[in-house]
Amino acid sequence: MSFDVKTVQAGLDDAFQSNSEVKLLEVLKNNSFLFSKIYSRNFGIQPNFAEVPFGTDFRCDFCWLNDNSDGPEWVLVEVEKPNMRLFNKSGDPSADLNHALEQVKSWERYFERYPAEKSRIFGAVSRFRFVLIAGRRDGWQESDAAFWRAHHNNTSNIEIHSTDVFYDSLDNYIKFEDHFWSFKEHPKSLPSEDLTKMWSDYDYMGTWRNLLT
Numbered sequence: 001m002s003f004d005v006k007t008v009q010a011g012l013d014d015a016f017q018s019n020s021e022v023k024l025l026e027v028l029k030n031n032s033f034l035f036s037k038i039y040s041r042n043f044g045i046q047p048n049f050a051e052v053p054f055g056t057d058f059r060c061d062f063c064w065l066n067d068n069s070d071g072p073e074w075v076l077v078e079v080e081k082p083n084m085r086l087f088n089k090s091g092d093p094s095a096d097l098n099h100a101l102e103q104v105k106s107w108e109r110y111f112e113r114y115p116a117e118k119s120r121i122f123g124a125v126s127r128f129r130f131v132l133i134a135g136r137r138d139g140w141q142e143s144d145a146a147f148w149r150a151h152h153n154n155t156s157n158i159e160i161h162s163t164d165v166f167y168d169s170l171d172n173y174i175k176f177e178d179h180f181w182s183f184k185e186h187p188k189s190l191p192s193e194d195l196t197k198m199w200s201d202y203d204y205m206g207t208w209r210n211l212l213t
Contacts, residue, residue, distance in 0.1 A: 008170060012024075012027055016083065019081050030187075031188075032047070032048055032186055036183060038077070038131060040073075046067060047186035047198070048062050049063050051192055054121065055110060062076075065205075066129070072125060072126050073126060075129045076130055077131045078134075079163075080100050082163040084096050091144035097134065097135070108128070123208075123209055124211075125212070126208070130157060132160050133165060137162040139162070140162050
């Protein structure tokens with residue numbers, strides 16, 4: 001299948017103009033290629049899963065497996081409002097940004113406290129890659145934000161991207177559609193209920209389960 005560029009563009013524009021996280025998440029669930037700038041590679045990818053819960057209190061918006069030769073890396077993604085306010089006039093992170101970062105940090109604390117849950121949910125985990133997608137690129141390029149982000153990137157394991165990354169992926173798809181064949185094989189996010197079946201049926205994961213669990 002090919003993705004409907006005009007429909008995707010309209011969906012993104014509507015989500016951004018209304019600053020709606022709900023609308024943005026819906027577009028993302030139906031168009032996996034919009035994550036192409038976040039994926040480590042754009043070929044031989046594994047599908048992404050939406051709204052994966054951890055315990056009773058936590059949930060990531062999306063996750064997927066990077067089946068690397070040095071072990072399974074699970075990417076856990078939090079998506080915030082497209083035009084979320086990033087910093088206050090004082091130059092400090094906004095309450096919304098701090099809350100988003102704390103959400104992602106809570107996932108890491110949860111798996112440190114309950115290591116058996118990593119195996120139950122993901123089969124085997126060599127490492128996690130935590131990704132927060134929030135705010136617009138021009139907001140991150142302002143001096144206070146740019147300085148804060150540079151410091152953050154050197155001291156935190158939470159990778160931050162602006163929501164413009166989805167428009168970047170759309171532009172790349174328009175220019176290089178033939179490169180997106182792997183996303184066309186997995187066009188939509190799968191429900192979290194299918195996650196266990198995916199890794200249970202994958203020989204790669206069976207090998208690493210024996211090594212890591």
